[in-house]
Amino acid sequence: MSIVEIQNVSITYHRKSTPTVANVDASFEAGTITALVGPNGAGKSTLLKSVADVVDFDGEVMIDGAPLRSYSRREKVKQVAFVAQHGNANSELLARQVVELSRMASKGPFARQTDEDHEAISHAVEHADVAHLMDRTWNTLSGGEQQRVQLARAISQSAKVLLLDEPTNHLDIHHQFRLMGQLRHLATDHNVCVIVAMHDLGLASRYCDQIVLLEDGELVKSGAPHEVFTPERLMSVFGIDAEITTVGGHLDLAVNSAVPNWKHHHEPKEGLAH
Template sequence: MSGLEVRELSAGYRGRTVVSAVSTTVDSGGWLGIIGPNGAGKSTLLKAIAGLVGHTGSVLVDGRPLGSLRRRERARTIGYAPQIPQLPIGLTVTDYVLLGRTPHLGPLARESAADLDVVSSVLARMDLTGLADRSLSTLSGGERQRAVLARALAQRAGVLLLDEPTTGLDIGHAQALLDLVDELRVELGTTVISTLHDLTLAGQYAERLLLLDRGEVVTEGAPAEALTPARLATHYAARTSVLRSPDGTPVIAPIR
């Protein structure tokens, strides 16, 4: 499906550069986790890839520069779930998640049975079926977060950018979400880039981790290579011990 290449991407705000010359590639169906301390530039990097903040350098999907795509085509190519979403508060959950299908609608702009199927299956998988007719303004924090992710997943874009998708989710709903994303990756070849502050989850789901600090790439590699107590001390000022789960993935335990 859609491989992604980021070349020498720099981005920032009002002349202040907060992401400096980041280059990376994610194969079609791959999952890259972006980690790093608060303010490192992770969200800015995702927004720049999505074309939502000014940047230099280039982003290519299947070798085509994203900048050359029309809006609709871009929306079918890249899905983005922001860390701090702005919600149109009057909508119901169903109508909001249906907005994810907008880039796929035909000339009459009516959703088809297939669009409704995608929406109802995503709602079910995100445990939102019982809330389908509720107004967004009445949802709890975690329910709202799940609605935002459901909309991005319903978009079925080839590349999915998820900024702290598990924020506010309990451990079971966090796993259900990451499992669903992983399924899309395996079954549809969706290419995933996510930021995740939970480093254990990041290491369990992402195939590779890119550690960003002060806008620069510190390291990129397999989770077991990227997550070392020494790196977490240097870049997060954190005291940790790295354990191993039965399947060999690192478990980051904070040490008091």
């Protein structure tokens, strides 16, 4: 059973005449990783934000069988954790405090941390490999370090759904692969539904169970990586000449070149793959 269902979701930002996301349907299961991919302006981050309930949208987002908008703020924190592309934590806070605040979001303003809170925070800090950063202030952290602390914050919520917007953007290649491995562990071993908006098609094809391909705010195709990533579709949507092989059980996507004189054409929309 799907834990997240996006039903006919459309999003139009103020003063825009055309929707950024138009009539998208998609479903996401617990214990899996899904990548939202597409060219710049495809609507990846915007669609992700609808599941985080941080943008206004038409249609419905269902979380664990109930409308997202029916949850109270405290209930929502237990369901969904969101790692934004750019962290906005107070620059004077210690990294440790940034992580701890996630546990307080589902409690009253004067609640004390419980043993369960301490255990969740400790697990998150260890899992995200940020113990050495905990006593530093936020404004002394690099972009990549901030991203990893934000991941620890999200993990400590112990939510059923983890959303990440371009999480590898500020990371070096070692930490990109390490992050995706950490997400794989959360999905496989803790049954978390992980949804990631990302540009790196290679990482998406290697680590993700499902790909949701967007173009101009519309769903082109969703399904397993080998169903979505074909040379013809990659050329049409992204303007790249790519070879696709299977290595060690994983799809390997090698880009040979950008297609000369490529002009963007709309890929026929195939709807939701089952």
